[in-house]
Amino acid sequence: CSSDLFTLPVRRAKSNRAARSISHAMQITVFYSGDASKCAQLNVQPSDTVKAVKQKIIALHAPPDWANTALLSLKGSTDYFDNRKRLAQCGIQDGDTLKFAYARNLGVMEKVELSCQGVKMDNYQLPPMTISTLPPKFSGA
Secondary structure (H helix, E strand, C coil): CCCCEEECCCCCCCCHHHHHHHCCCEEEEEECCCCCCCEEEEEECCCCEHHHHHHHHHHHCCCCCCCCEEEEEECCCCCCCCCCCECHHHCCCCCCEEEEEEECCCCHHHHHHHHHCCCCCCCCCCCCCCCCCCCCCCCCC
């Protein structure tokens, strides 16, 4: 793992109780590539959002052209964290190892095309359409 160390900005708490709960920094490791050596050590607060962590990794590792979303989970899990959640709400603790990945949310027509190619897909709703079993019209003289 590379020793890249990033610190997310610390937000001031509104109450002493809240200050005690978020005042300690945590260090997490985020793997962001198929290359096992590519990871970043991040200093974060339990009150930081998942989205803020993703933005740090995106700044370090730009998305490929095909990607339209990013995923973050505990390493080895496929339970992805919601962008709006705070790290503490996700159960992330000091020393945890996370996995970041780019992904693509497919549109309906992309799903149809992949299904026709034999790719197993989860169920999805097809838009209303008309399918004709008649041969195409031929305009010949």
